[in-house]
Amino acid sequence: DAGVTQSPTHLIKTRGQHVTLRCSPISGHKSVSWYQQVLGQGPQFIFQYYEKEERGRGNFPDRFSARQFPNYSSELNVNALLLGDSALYLCASSWDNNSPLHFGNGTRLTVT
């Protein structure tokens, strides 16, 4: 079964750079959410998009932005990278705004 797919799987960036992470939801799912998971912690909510509109935002700075495309895929953008942005970034999709989340394998971002 084609689950949530994320690309790239690993990424190394330098402080101050910009990064774009990509996510393709399960076919038929219209909602995409992004989470950040720092080592030793649980995932932390960044954004939720449903029907191409931002429906929810967690406690993250404006350096973090996202969008959802007409095919329901999504991008997470992070500007002016800091060392503390090093984490596993998880994408999750669901049928609608209220259905359980299905997670991808994540993108491991390392900022040096």
Add this chain to the structure above:
Amino acid sequence: AQRVTQPEKLLSVFKGAPVELKCNYSYSGSPELFWYVQYSRQRLQLLLRHISRESIKGFTADLNKGETSFHLKKPFAQEEDSAMYYCALSGLYSGGGADGLTFGKGTHLIIQP
């Protein structure tokens, strides 16, 4: 502010023994509680959702609003239960949508043979 606390970072039990993974929460409204599991080299996946009142892989969890707890239990542990378990919280019936899920730090469950 909403919060999920999983007091045990690591829990080790023998095969066949009962398992209880603790989860306590704080939330001002009506909560919806979940257990997610991550097996080695696999993605995070939903194990239980309290409103479904299901038993999955022998695991059950009951929401106790008085004690603000949602402990995960299994009467007889199996080696394949070894995994990382996360308790998570959202608003009732939201599934973790617009408000997102609030996760605990997770408990690493090890089942010894």
